[in-house]
Structure formats: structure tokens, C-alpha cells
Amino acid sequence: MNQAVRIASRTKPHTHVLIVLHGLGDTGQGWTFLASELQQEKCFDSTSFIFPNxxxxxxxANSGMHMPGWFDIKEWDPHMKQFDTExxxxxLQCVEDYVEEQMKNGIPAKNIIIGGFSQGAALTLGSTLNLKEKIGGFFALSGFINSGIKDVIWDNEVNKSAKSCNLDTPIFHGHGDWDPIVAIEKGKQAERYLTEECxxxxxxxxxxxxxxxxxxPQELRDLTNFIKKCWQM
Known part of the structure; x- marks a missing residue:
């Protein structure tokens, strides 16, 4: 696993975990504001936060420049026609490792939520197909997933158990209608693909x-309510 920024729960021991995946060029530190936002509410006192780097x-697409990225971007195309599957x-395996780590630490899978922004949201949506344990929820902000990826993920005997365990797990997808990086149509395509095909x-x-x-701000409020609902807070 890569190093991560970790923010401990206000009360010990923690009972819930939020794993948040950043976008291209960012770091885990860039999303720690979400922990600060949620920890203003007492119901999140027992929640720990993991922000992987x-x-x-x-x-x-950046002339080969090195930067934090979960996968390569072949060209600046809001419809993401080219994709770094490898x-x-x-x-995706890195995300799985974080979930397994928390479960080994005694956190029930239902008390784990995975989310992310942009590239991190793309990983989150892929994790809905890839995880072998049913978790509490997923959230994708400005996210996308390439059509056909389920066949790549599921074309592996090891992943047989992942094919249905999260099919009724709640998924929150927020997307701006003026997004020039990941077109909103790409977000809507993700919704159609995951609901109609998967x-x-x-x-x-x-x-x-x-x-x-x-x-x-409204998206963060909606997301907060979604997390509370997933965890019945």
C-alpha cells in the first residue's frame, strides 16, 4: 500500500472508517478538509479517516511529467476514450488492501465507506465491481468508469465472489454540469453502465x-447526509 494521511477518530477505539481517494496531481492531504467538515458533527466522533496518496x-497527457496519479491519462479528453487499464x-488492488487492513483491525465491512474525486472517483466506481466484501457505501465526485471494465475485472477466477456482493450497496455520484475535465455525460454514462449493464x-x-x-457546498451537504444514511446515524 502507498502511504496515506490518517486522521484518528475523536473517540477511541474507532468504529467506522472513511477511505477517500484524491484526483490527479493532488495528495491525500488535499482532502483532509472532509474530515474537518464531518468531525464538526458528534455522530462522526468514532470515525477514522484514511486519505491514500x-x-x-x-x-x-502532461508530456510524461511525473505527478501523483492512480493511473495514466493518455490525452486530455473529457470523454476519456483512451484508458490505462493496467x-x-x-x-484497485491498493483500495482493496486498505479495506482488508481495516477489517483485520476489527472494523466490520459495513462500517467502511470508500469515496473519491475525479481519478479517485473512477477508482471508487471500479471498487464497486472489485471488492470481495460488502461495505457500507461508495461515493464518487466528478467520476467516470470505462464501459466494459467489469469484463476485465471479472475475467479472473479470484474475483468471482466480487460479482454480486455490492450490487445493493448505496452509491452517491455528484457531478457538475459545467465540468470541462470529466464531462457530465461521462458521469451519466457511468450511472447507466453500472445500473443497466452491471x-x-x-x-x-x-x-x-x-x-x-x-x-x-450543497454537494458536501448531500454527501454528508448520504454517509449518515449508510451508517444509520
Whole structure:
């Protein structure tokens, strides 16, 4: 596993864990504001936060410049026609490792939620297909998933148990309608793919007006309510 920024729960021992995956060029530290936001509410006192750091890799679309990334970006295309499947699958395993770590530490899978922004959201959506344990929920902010990826993920005897365990796990997907980096149509395509082709039953897509490739205050409020609902807080 890569190193991660970890923020401990206010009370010990912790009972819930939120794993949040950053976007291209960012770090785990860049998303620690979410822990600060949630910890203002007492119901999150027993929640620990993990913000993994992506490895520094060459990004083809940035002339091969090295930066934090979960997988390569071949070209700046809001519809993501080219895709680094190998890098993506490698990072999916990293997410799986964090979940297994917490379960070994005694945290029930239902008390773990995975989320992310942009590239991190793409990993989150892939994790819905890849995880071998049913967790509490997933959230994707400005996310996408390439059509057909389930066949790549599931084309492996090891992943047989992952094929249905999270099909009714709640998924929150927030996306701005002015996003120039990941087009909102790519987000809507992810919703259609995961509900129609993969048969996920509890996919909640939220469109935010005039929002670019960022997170809106209303989106954070909606996300907070989603997490509370997943954990019955």
C-alpha cells in the first residue's frame, strides 16, 4: 500500500472508517478538509479517516511529467476514450488492501465507506465491481468508469465472489454540469453502465448546476447526509 494521511477518530477505539481517494496531481492531504467538515458533527466522533496518496507516475497527457496519479491519462479528453487499464487495476488492488487492513483491525465491512474525486472517483466506481466484501457505501465526485471494465475485472477466477456482493450497496455520484475535465455525460454514462449493464440497485446521481471540476457546498451537504444514511446515524 502507498502511504496515506490518517486522521484518528475523536473517540477511541474507532468504529467506522472513511477511505477517500484524491484526483490527479493532488495528495491525500488535499482532502483532509472532509474530515474537518464531518468531525464538526458528534455522530462522526468514532470515525477514522484514511486519505491514500497515489504514486508519482508519468502522465502521458502532461508530456510524461511525473505527478501523483492512480493511473495514466493518455490525452486530455473529457470523454476519456483512451484508458490505462493496467494502472487502473493496480490501483484497485491498493483500495482493496486498505479495506482488508481495516477489517483485520476489527472494523466490520459495513462500517467502511470508500469515496473519491475525479481519478479517485473512477477508482471508487471500479471498487464497486472489485471488492470481495460488502461495505457500507461508495461515493464518487466528478467520476467516470470505462464501459466494459467489469469484463476485465471479472475475467479472473479470484474475483468471482466480487460479482454480486455490492450490487445493493448505496452509491452517491455528484457531478457538475459545467465540468470541462470529466464531462457530465461521462458521469451519466457511468450511472447507466453500472445500473443497466452491471445491475446496481441503489445508484444516486446528483447533478449540480454551474459546477466545474470541483465540489460544491450543497454537494458536501448531500454527501454528508448520504454517509449518515449508510451508517444509520
Amino acid at each position: 497515489a504514486p508519482h507516475i508519468p502522465i502521458t 494502472g487502473y487495476l493496480k490501483s 445491475h446496481f440497485k441503489d445508484y444516486n446521481f446528483h447533478e449540480y448546476a454551474h459546477l466545474e471540476h470541483s465540489v460544491a
